[in-house]
Amino acid sequence: TSTLEIRPSDHAASPEERAKLMTNLRFGQVFSDHMVVIPYKEGQGWGKGVLKAYGPIEMSPASSVLHYGQAIFEGFKAYKQKDGSIASFRPEANAHRFNKSAARLAMPELPEARFLEAAKALITQDQAWVPGAVGESLYMRPLMIGTEAALGVHASNEYLFLLMACPSGAYFPAGVKPVTVWISDEYVRAAPGGTGFAKCAGNYAASLVAQSQAKDQGCDQVVWLDAIHREYIEEMGGMNIFFVYQEKGETVVVTPELTGTLLPGITRDSLLQLAREQGFRAEERKISVAEWKAAVAEGRMTEAFACGTAAVITPVGQVKSRQGEWTIHNGDTGPVAAKLREALLNLQHGLAPDPHGWMKKI
Ligand code: PLP
Ligand code: COI
Numbered sequence: 532t533s534t535l536e537i538r539p540s541d542h543a544a545s546p547e548e549r550a551k552l553m554t555n556l557r558f559g560q561v562f563s564d565h566m567v568v569i570p571y572k573e574g575q576g577w578g579k580g581v582l583k584a585y586g587p588i589e590m591s592p593a594s595s596v597l598h599y600g601q602a603i604f605e606g607f608k609a610y611k612q613k614d615g616s617i618a619s620f621r622p623e624a625n626a627h628r629f630n631k632s633a634a635r636l637a638m639p640e641l642p643e644a645r646f647l648e649a650a651k652a653l654i655t656q657d658q659a660w661v662p663g664a665v666g667e668s669l670y671m672r673p674l675m676i677g678t679e680a681a682l683g684v685h686a687s688n689e690y691l692f693l694l695m696a697c698p699s700g701a702y703f704p705a706g707v708k709p710v711t712v713w714i715s716d717e718y719v720r721a722a723p724g725g726t727g728f729a730k731c732a733g734n735y736a737a738s739l740v741a742q743s744q745a746k747d748q749g750c751d752q753v754v755w756l757d758a759i760h761r762e763y764i765e766e767m768g769g770m771n772i773f774f775v776y777q778e779k780g781e782t783v784v785v786t787p788e789l790t791g792t793l794l795p796g797i798t799r800d801s802l803l804q805l806a807r808e809q810g811f812r813a814e815e816r817k818i819s820v821a822e823w824k825a826a827v828a829e830g831r832m833t834e835a836f837a838c839g840t841a842a843v844i845t846p847v848g849q850v851k852s853r854q855g856e857w858t859i860h861n862g863d864t865g866p867v868a869a870k871l872r873e874a875l876l877n878l879q880h881g882l883a884p885d886p887h888g889w890m891k892k893i
Contacts, residue, residue: 534577534579534580534648535569535579535582535645535648535652536579536580536581536582537581537582537652537656538582538583538584539565540564540565540583540584540585542584543564543584544564549659549660552698553660553662553698556662556667556698556699556700557704558670558697558699558700558701558841559670559672559697559699559841560697561697561699562585562695562696562697563585563653563660563669563696563697563698564585564656564657564660565583565584565585565653565656565657565696566582566583566584566586566653566694566695567580567582567652567693567694568580568581568583568588568691568693569581569691569692570691571641571689571690571692572688572689573689576639577639577641577642577692580649582649582652582653582656585695588693590678590691591680593681594676594679594680594687595677595678595679595680595681595687596677596678596687598682599684600731600733600736601636601637601676601677601686601687602636602674602675602676602677602731602733603629603632603633603638603674603675603729603730603732604672604673604674604675604731604732605625605626605628605629605674605730606670606671606672606839607619607621607650607671607840608620608669608670608671608699608840609650609654609668610661610669610879610880611662611663611667611880612880612881612890612892613880613881613882614881616881616893617658617661617893618881618890618891618893619654619671619890619891619893620840620879620889620890620891621891622650622671622891623643623647624797624800625646625797626641626643626646626647628730628795629641629646631729632729632731633675635729636729636731637686638675638677638686638687639690641675641692646673646692647891649673649692650694651893653694653696654669654696654893655893657696658893660696660698661698662698662699662700664700665876665880665882666700666707666843666876667698667699667700668698668699668879669698670696670697670698670699670840670841671694672695672696672697673693673694674692674694674695675690675691675692675693677689677690678690678691701843702839702841702843703751703842703845707844707864707872708848708864709845709846709847709848709849709860709862709863709864710751710845710846711749711750711848711849711851712750712751712752712850712851713741713745713752713753713852714754714756714764714820714850714852714853714854715744715753715755715756716756716853717744718737718738718740718741718744719755719756719758719761720734720737720741720758720765720766720792721734721755721792721793722758722759722792723758723759723790723791723792725792727792728789728791728792728793728794729794730794735768738753738755738768741753741755741768742768748851750849752768752770752837754766754767754850755768756820757792758792763787763817763819764818764819764823765787765793766787766793766794766796769841769842770796770837770838770839770841771786771793771796771798771799771837771838771839772786772835772836772837772847773785773786773799773802773835773836773837773838774786774818774832774834774835775834775836775867776826776832777830777831777833778831781812782810782867783811783813783814784802784803784806784811784813784814784867784871785814785815785816786803786813786815787815787817787818788815788817789815796838796839796840797840798838798839798840798843799839801889802838802844802871802875805875805878806871808874808886809871811867820854821854823857824854824855824857827857827859828857833860833865833867834865834866834867834868835847835850835859836865843875843876844868844871844872846859846860846863846865846868847859848860848863849862878890
């Protein structure tokens with residue numbers, strides 16, 4: 532017996548309405564017709580889920596998520612393939628990270644098979660919402676929240692797993708044009724022992740004031756430094772970061788090492804592998820702000836770029852910080868970012884071989 536009941540919406544969008552909603556796609560603004568909901572109760576475990584019309588959910592105002600913030604989420608994408616089929620990129624890696632986040636927030640783990648079953652069912656049901664152009668996709672947003680109605684501070688004994696889907700284009704309004712970043716020196720995203728490695732809602736809530744400082748500085752994104760030294764680059768507001776060095780005639784792609792305080796991005800992991808396959812050396816290590824500035828000034832660093840599910844690969848054209856401002860690659864997209872972006876998108880759209888078996892067909 533299936534653990535998921537399929538209950539199609541009786542007010543799904545017409546093809547005309549859908550076509551209208553899917554023109555000029557931005558990120559996360561349009562939702563498909565359906566969602567998946569799976570309830571959890573302590574003692575009973577995960578119950579039977581349902582795929583049903585996308586819409587409001589009802590819960591108690593005393594729900595623990597609203598007070599104490601037990602909320603985790605994920606993000607992955609389903610892509611139209613060259614042959615017209617649909618495949619999602621490394622969804623089992625997201626299922627795995629979801630459970631790492633759950634464990635950190637004292638939430639129950641969802642069996643990976645149920646995460647993947649929900650994804651497959653929703654993508655199948657809403658396949659008409661998967662856009663076709665390269666760079667467009669159906670962004671899948673799984674979420675888990677604590678729903679016990681009780682004000683005592685303890686782990687909730689009831690949860691909801693939710694999965695929704697958004698046909699999406701570029702994350703940044705300017706598309707793939709290089710972005711400007713602000714290095715946050717006042718606020719810290721995550722400290723050792725905290726929740727930095729988890730994809731929990733609170734990390735994002737705590738980042739918004741720094742993101743608005745970045746906006747005030749005319750920047751698109753904030754760059755976070757480590758909490759102890761306030762010196763080493765960790766990641767960006769919603770993406771990881773890579774640097775491109777030229778060392779003794781060799782191109783080296785470098786990203787900050789995983790410290791427990793930054794999100795272990797699935798795009799980051801994929802790019803470390805893709806970069807090696809494209810003939811670059813790839814390294815994970817610490818990089819300080821001072822080194823960033825000096826390496827650009829000395830011409831040793833030729834590019835920097837952000838990467839993530841939503842951002843794909845977005846070049847960093849300019850950096851602003853209290854230590855000064857600097858421009859990378861004349862503020863234009865560099866060849867390494869462009870090459871890796873193309874390699875990643877080609878793989879995701881089935882236009883290039885998939886030696887790792889990263890694409891999961893629906
Ligand atoms: N860092 C943060 C804080 C993020 O929110 C994300 C997005 O998910 C990433 C990095 C990139 O992770 P991934 O490549 O798995 O999307
Ligand atoms: C993603 O890339 O999936 C993210 O979650 C980044 C941001 C939209 C939170």
